[in-house]
Amino acid sequence: MKKRIGIVFIWFSGLILLLTSIFWLTKPTFSADMFSLLPKSHSQLAYGEQLFFEKNAHRVVFSFAGEQKNNAHDEFNNWLEQQDITSTFNFPSINALTTTFAPYKYALLSKPYKQKIADKASFEQFYLQQLNQLGSPFVSATLSTDISLSLAGFISENLSQSQVFTIKQNRLTRQYEGVEYAMLFATLPEPNLSINNAISLAAKIKTQINTLSKAYPNTTISYSGVLFHTAENAQQAKYEMSLFGGISLMALMVMVFWVFRAISSILLASFTVLSALMGGAIAMLLVFNSIHLLTLVFAVTLIGIAIDYAFHGMTDLAKAANETAQQASSNGYSKGVKSALLLSFITTALGYSCLLGAPLTLLAQVAVFVIAGLFSAWLFTVLILPFWQQTLRVSTSSLLLSKKITRVFLYCNKIKKPLFIALSIVLASLLVLKPIEFNDDIRLLNASSEQLMASEKKHLTLLDQWRSHIVFIIGDNAQHVLQKQQRLVSDLTASNPHIKHNAINRWLPSIEQQKNNLAVFNQAKKSGVFALTEQLTGRQLSSGPAQFITYNALLNSEFKPLLLAQMHVEPQQAITWMTISNINTQSLSAALLKDDGLLLYNKPQQISALLSDYRAYLLLSLVLAGAISWLLFSWRFGVKIATLQLLSLLLVVVSMLWVCNAIQGSLSLFNMLGALLVVALAIDYLVFYQINKLQPKNILAISLSAASSMWVFGMLSASSTPAIFSFGLTVMVGILAVYILSPLSVLPSQKEG
Template sequence: MTKRITVIVGWFSSLVLLFAAAFWLSKPTFSADMFSLLPKSHSQIAYAEDVFFQQNANRIMFSFAGNNKNKAFDDFQKWLDDNAIKSTFNFPSVNDLAQTFSPFKHALLSDTYKQTLSNKTTFEHYYLEQLNQLGNPFVSATLSKDISLSLAAFIEDNLKQSQVFTLEQGRLTRRLKGVEYRIILANLAPENLGVNKSIELAEAILKKINALNEAYPNLTMTYSGVLFHTAENAKQAKYEMSLFGGISLLALIAMVFWVFRRLNSILLASFTVLSALIGGAIAMVLLFNTIHLLTLVFAVTLIGIAIDYAFHGMTDLAKKEHEKGYSKGTQSALLLSLITTTLGYCCLLGAPLTLLSQVGVFVIAGLVSAWLFTVLVLPLWQSTLTLSPSSLLMSKKLINVFEYCNHLKTPILITLLAFISALFLIKPISFNDDVKLLNASSDHLMLNEKKHLLLLGQWDSQIVFMFENSDEALLQKQEQFLKRLTQLNPNFKHNSISHWLPSLQKQSDNQAVFKQAKNKGTLDIAERVTGQALASTKSPLLTYETLAASAFKPLLLSQMVVEPSQSITWMSISGISSDQLINEVEKSKGVYIYNKPQQISALLSDYREYLLLSLVLAGLISWLLFSWRFSIKIALLQVTILSVVVLSMLWICNAIQGSLSLFNLLGALLVIALAIDYLVFYQINKLEPKNVLAISLSAASSMWVFGMLSASETPAIFSFGLSVMVGILAIYFLSPLSVLKPQKEL
């Protein structure tokens, strides 16, 4: 007894020390941010995304509507300031814009202003109308700098086209569908987006929002942003981890006690699982700096797989006819089981989703740790292990059923194959690769996001990235691209940087237009009304470098960046159909549509096709393995059973869900790995009571664990759990059909 306890203590002390050292070296953080799971886009697009949009990745937004919106706005703004959360929307004032652009006024002409210059009478009406608008901030801020009002028109028109917001008494304002909203935009520091911090901050904000709703009647306040998704998903993941893990462990303890009727057997099974969890955690913290909570939810499946080793090991050790240790067949089967399951999870290591790579690493390392514990430590407890008569009696009854079905294996398999083929003809399977399958956020939060995208003018807009060798070439490309879109729809809207920074070529053309209008006398009214002489039409041209050194710099860099090797810009476009935009983009080199959800869904689709190929390869590898280990006849039979299991699993899941995703295929891959274990154990140890008992315990535990996952609120986890549960149920009843007398000695 002393030796056993010493070995157990030494084993877990080593694991804990390794985990502590790995944790200290890597200092990982935990995340519940769904967006951090997503794969990277095309390399150029991914780079541009990091350059322009990374700063808004942690943005939160609040909107206020109703009779008390101003009071609620001020109250909430003060609360944010007190909590060191600062607003981020800082657009230059009209006076700042006038100061920045006035030296280049005659090179910067808005399209509206240029149209009025084409006719003297038209321009006079326009000029007088602008002067007569009482309190016009654009005229009052620019008249002393430009009596022609070209600068006023340039600033006013560009603000209308580039910004959906106005500033009223210091409050950001947006009118939409007859409702006036006050808006607050803020960015959070990364340290506020950790799992616990995000939950804590989100709860504090929601508490303040509830207080405002009580204090100000008829107030409608809406919130959105990554913080709230992170907090919601974190709470859901924590709940599912504790619920699924707790229920699974209780169920497994009950199963083990029913079979072995000894407290030590429960401890040994628990120690096997604990070894797997610590071993998986060691590898994961060493290889990943950020660990997603969904990884831990998926990793609950390790409990259902790792405990299989304990079941097979303990039932074999309980055979009193063996003097010491495992039988040769069980040793071989345990090793083959580890190899096949590990190969199955190795397919996850190259996944485009970080989540899947983390799950793969966690489970592979965990299984190795559980296998080592089973092989090295469990045999020390052999003399204390016994099997309950009731469990052996149950396995003998199951054997009678399996042997009867085994005699009818040929008609059973032919009937099943024909039936499944008919089902596929009646209702073919379909696939859904929507990235939304990763999201477990509530409908309420998703509606908030939609509302705020509408307020931002981004709900129906499309984003386009452009790349060129120089800033001038980039601006000219953007102007030509927009010109083609104008021909498709003159009323389409965009927020391109060329509004504020026309190409040098266009600025020269503007100067020529202005000079021609002056020479024709079109601008004489400006001199008559103001009594001042019109300044020279020859003004300097505005360059990227000049604008980047002005108060406009933050806004310029948010939409255009010039680097030594390339220049990049982006713009949002609305009023043009997707097909029309795609057609124009395809005509232009270095122009890309940026649609993150669509691009990620396309990547998921590509990986799904890779998984389909992996399933075929898994079948081929299984056949080669079985042919080498047993015989070609046995291999063909076992691969046939695998095919029936996978096809039936896919069809049933498709019927329940309406479509399949890559997570169903991941489940199918795991089912194949587990199915090979069952087939190997059956072929090596035959339909013996203790072997059937171990496999029954294995199947029951796995179905229980994965059945728990099928209750998850996250579609991805639900699909994965449902697939594996259905697949294991099928393989449990079909795998005994594979038992044949081998032509080779083991």
Template structure:
């Protein structure tokens, strides 16, 4: 009864702590794939949040076929009923004309500048403009500015912006001989909650399927972060449930087969659930948002936490007075080495890995406490069945015979691994796309929409400045350089010229008396140039705002603007960044991949440091000669894992290296248990059960559709097989047992 009371009190304490922490912190479950990416440096992060945060809620749809217009209108109306409105609401030309007309004489197009210098040429130009009776720019501005300078400026600005045609308010694009309609909408801010994102995505996809059945000759494609996050969330939830359930089932089968006892099954359950609750408490305390993929990786805790229960229960079946000193030492060393391995994830640039590190470290500490405190009270109810005894003796004998060939096996492995490394050197790929598990058709939709918008070969650039006017001046100089390279670019300064340029325009208009007299003669109206100049603040508080608000940020800390350049190769763009120190090429994928590459290099260094630390630890505890053997096992295991995974996957990623870090921690565990308790049948059985449970758990991850999880699971699975074979080679058996 005491054992039951203490165990229930332990579980009650953990559950109470979890409830308290949950109420106080109120965490949310996040499934936004973009939230996994490393954060940029503070200045760039502020710019990203201002410029691109809204893209998370943007959805895009393309329509092609005979009934594209009907499908477009039906979907737009249906989305509006869901409070999902069009993202782009362009101002009326009359509104723009009224706004720009206030600054007549300061806003002049390039064509107008060329004509104004010669009276005869200007007369021809002006007459041709007046004859365009249907031109909305002329008709809407002539009353405010009879010189038609504003009309020319507005016409030129809109021509630069118009990358596609508008037909009855719908965006029309001709691409590879086909006509497409495009619809851009903005979903609600709360659409990325775990349940609403999935529900909204499923509703939209179902309605699109209904439209395609209604209009079979029309194809509708959809894209947007919402669909990616929903797909990843559904896959993660499925894998989390499947992997967790199958792993628990496998552990139940193993425990029941070995111990044939409800008590043993209960203790295994208590150990695993204690680890899960302890890890969850730590996660909630440290992170306000927990990513759903964290829970998929965290399933691996089951395979590690159960190790403590296996070793503890098997040791108690042979010790009349609680745990042996050897097991106590091995458990402590195992906890220290494994937690150190996972603690290295705390500093990962990928928040997913940081969360996994916190969850597993806290879970392992809780599992260790559970094993040390609770298991001794259940000693009387623990026994091993005969079949498990026979298996333990058989495995022990096999591993003892294996140690006779340790030198030959070690040399053979060194030769094979060296030859393999020379013939097929491993290649590390740090592409951030490995985080993505989105369906192929969704990726194809994204690629199509990028091509339709002409952004598949464009490059985003960001220009920083001390203030708004300096930004506009630099943009005007940069724009001239880019267009001199036959590139195309639309900048903020196309719509809001700098005051420096406006002053030049005003001076040129003021000095062109003959041209202005032509205006007066033809219209009978005097030409009056306005005094005030257009500035950025005025533009941001005008009908022009929807066109520019998302292109510029200007506050007390920084001023910056982004734009996209097409038609210029990357080498020339990099030359531009050298010529303009405040200009950067913004390639988020490349930036994150570069960050992951640096982290991959640091992981390799961490692996080397960990092996050095293990060598020192083993030398102090077991002697230098034994430590060298154990370190050789670690080196062979790590090399074998990387080479085999490289062959199976064709390339390695940061997740393979993270898997190696875990394998290193587990390998040190096995080496410690072998060195402390040798190849005794109970120790071999405990390690075999631990290895089998871990292989099962990580083997499940190796069938994941998420590339990152697959790489991690495959690495640990291969590593467990290798370390199970190599670890016994480091044991120094008595000479009479080696004969």
């Protein structure tokens, strides 16, 4: 007994030492951001995304509506400042804008103003109306600088078009569908919060919001931002890891005790699973610096695979221990089980290795974890379990049940041909009646609450960004980009005058456009349009040298933060972005084809397309896994048996996918990931059946394996994360199909005596 305990102690001491050392050396980070799993977009789109949108990951948005919204807004703003979370949505004052744009006033003309100065009478009427509105901040701020009021028109028009908010008593407000909202935009104090800090900060903010909601019961407070998605997804992942892992382990221990009726058997099964988890963790820490929590949720599934080795190993060792003393003199595994364990590990590892080159980080992390974990479990099973052989006994009740199941399988195996034909016909009919459909919606990655998703939609709507399009414009320099933007806006407006946009060329027209504006203004001046203006003010319109505003000029003004938020210029390249609404995607895409360097940025659509590609990658992996299995089976058992096993595998996959499609309504990337795992487990069953045949002890081990796998993965089908639900449902249904169909593939080996 001491020797056995000592061996186990040495084994786990080595694993713990290795795991601790690697963890200390690599110092991995853990992420709960669902979209961090995805690769970057097209290189230029990714560059623009990094320049302009990555900072949004650190922004939080709050809205207040109701009778006491202003009080709630002010109290919450004060509380945020106490937490070092300050408002980040600032716009230059009208006086600051006047100072910035005054030197270029005659080259900056709004479209309505240009229409007015085209006719002298129309302009004079307009001018008198404006002078009677000296209370207007635009007129009062610019009249002393520009008697023509062209600057007032430029600033007022651009503010009304560029800003969806107004400022009331130092609060950003927005009128939408008859409701007035007070808004707060803030940036987190730490750009990269750890998962625990994100959960803690989100909880503090929600607690303060709940306190204000009680203090102001007639006020509705909404919040959104990546912080809250990260916190909710992380909490959900942690909860599911502990719940699913705990319940799965307890259920598996009950199964093991029912079969072997000894505490030592429970410990051995637990040690096998623990070896797998530690081995997988060691490999993953070595390969990846950042580990996603969703990977750890999927890692729970390793329990259902690794424990198969313990079941087969303990059942085979217990068989020898239950025999006579003379028969038991031969210690260790039987030749068949040794061969089956090795072949099972090789085929499963080869199947999962297809995921190592997957462009989706999650798939590669799962592959590394599972392959390394199974190798560790296989080593423990082969090297450590035999030392415990004398402690293992198989219960009589479990043997009797396995014998009953054996008789059923033997009968089905005799009529395999009509069963295969009937099942093929049924499946073909079902596929005709309800074909398999796929849905690659990115929401399958998100487990955020409906409340948070609704708040996100509300805030995007208030920002005029819901259902709007984002376009990146790339050129050789600032002027090149501005000219492209001007042409695009002109083309779109000509075909659809109701479009709305926030193009930076509203504030920074190209030099070409400014020259045209100046020519229009000078022509109006020459035609006497401004005679009344000069007469009423007693001042002459200035006629100094023409000045044109440039990107560099705005960089040295108070407008700089807003300029950099929408435009970036380098020595060899310039890039800007704009939102466009009130236009359909097809029309916009057609307009973008007219010029190079115009890229439509549709993140949801692009990610969905990527998920579709990854699904195709998994489908190819399934085909490769099947081909590899057929080659190995042909080498080990012969072509006839290998072909029959491949047919069983094909029927399992098709029936599994059809059932999941019928339940879910469509299939996703994660159904295909589950299908790959089912194929890996099915290969294990096929190997053990073919090597050890339909013997009661072998069927007992496989039945335990199937029951444990269906339980573990059935737990995942209770997940609130759609991706995990799809994965768990697929594997649970697939294992049931494997358990029923794999015995039909058993034949006397063509390479046996």
